[in-house]
Amino acid sequence: MKRNIFNQYITASDFKGLFVSEMLWNNPTGATQLPEINIDNTTFHIEQIAERKGFQILHCHVEQIPSSAICKKIDHKIRKNAENYICIFILPETLHHLWIAPVKKVEKRNVVLIEYDSLDKAAFLFEKIESLSFSLDDNLTILDIIEKVQSAFLINSEKITKDFYAGFKKEHSNFAKFITGIDDHIDEKENKNKQWYASVMLNRLLFCYFIQKKEFLDGDVNYLRHKLEWTRDQEGEDRFFNKFYKGFLVNLFHDGLNTPKHNHEFEKIYGRIPYLNGGMFDVHQIEREYANLDIADEAFISLFDFFDKWHWHLDDRMTASGRDINPDVLGYIFE
Template identity: 35%
Template sequence: MLNIPPLRQAIQQFNFNALFEELGWNRARKVFELEIETQIYPCQAIAYLGKVTVYTVQALPSAKQRQAIAQEITENYSVEHVLIFTDKETQAIFFWAKREKNKLLPREHTYFRGQSGDALVNKLVPLMVDFSELDDSGNLPLVEVLERLRKALDIEPVTKKFYAEFASFLENFVIDIEGINDERARRWYASVLLNRLMFIWFLQKKGFLDNGNREYLLDKLADSQKQKTDNFYQGFLQRLFFEGFAKPEHERENAEILGKIPYLNGGLFLPHHLEETYQIQIADVAFSRLFELFQGYSWSLDDSPTGDDNEINPDVLGYIFEKYINQKAFGAYYTRKEITEYLCERTIHRLILDKVQQPAIP
């Protein structure tokens, strides 16, 4: 069973042996040195699973040197591996190379001391293995471990590439919306729906949905398609929005279909007037494409200065809404948290002062 606090603690303490023990991997104990261009790098194998070995390297070399070390380990120690470069417990770089058409495509995640570690924990969740999944030798098939590595670490950084992909997706998504003839209204509704789905994606990646299911939307889409084709939007999403998040648990109908969902008391999941005006239909393939796009990136709720710049966080989300969903056309803007905090503090202080100045009740 996934237990987040020990994973977070192991990362914060740079105790990567404990980290992979918590993930259910087997212990490895091999110490050696590599010499790359006259530089000596102390290395240690700390864990293995299905012929994939995890090594720590006590150094923070350049990107070129990291790839050279990976190549040396591939040729002489383990073809499939994860490398953790670290130096004096202040920074760690998780390195894995995706193999594609005889090319090695490096995938990296950097952790700095002082970060919560939640972004890294979210990435490593697919690597968790339960004892019941192992064979008699305590291993998984290599192909299964590689697939888990792909899910965990084959993540593109947030760059202009993401924005371009999102903008391209948005154009197709607007076309996929049926039942709204006016294009401007259709684009407006696309922004409403994507706003909700991005927010839900954040929630699931944080483990807030259905007892920590980080694949909640994907699982529900698959369940819906087993029951009926092209019914995910009307049969599940609308129920999730208006019966799940918008109502307390005791007021929901057919709550078992949704699983354990928090009640969110706000306007985001109340019926929009476009939904009350039109009979909207959206094919399942539109959501399959959207979730495929989301899966290619890492999602984090940490937008503090110590957060990883390669994560999709609320600031990035706000930029997307303004730049591509065109919320400005409808008078909506993204407000950074510093401004929000200031406005909230002013409001709360005023309320407190007003209460303090009220005469006591006799």
């Protein structure tokens, strides 16, 4: 299938046409409407739009894309009528769709998600379409079809963690190169305090990436990136002269995330910031001991480029992207 054809079906939310006309699934036989599913005061009307050897393709129009937790509850109820399925949730008049499919790994059933809200973000799904398609002479069993779908949706969480950690270690080494004012006469790799402070900063920023994706930092899911760009725009004589670290980030950590109340002047620059009473954003021992401590903007540009390659979630959702960072990964990195 050509990408432009795929895009046309996605734009029109015509998943019946996509599966039956292009991917050669069969039209459903018999009743297509599944029994209503009621979860947390929301009713889901799920309809079968295609099938192959009993494996069902379902869709459901929703007023709000369901969360990972809701999807697990839906799966628990839907399996009475559709043990093996792909269900596509559609937010009408938008490109916001969510595909879910149950997968089994070591006898445990999980629900894997693929979510997108633009054609660019749907590119990952397009890469999987061929493995979900058939030819006219295919004579596969239901077990063959289950294997095809699970191969497309299954992820390896251990590999994701190892891949992220490998990249994280490289960023740690790179970040330390841009730190100045900590025993600069000592070779960088032997400078234990500089390496220690690189860990302190990366752990803080790693945590901030999680909370910004939940819109806890002034409602902006790209808060750190946008503020880095803003401070660089403000540099110059009689302007926001300091760099991102000294001019913005230190105050965000110590006077924002580590302080219960913020005045109007603070909020004009930083926006609405939560108070996190956990010690992570206290003034650190190294920050007390090294008055000339500074970090060049380039350190943050590189680090944010790395972080932005991943998908950040505060729940334990599984997606087929292979790029998902959740609290389990966060805990591993902190260890």
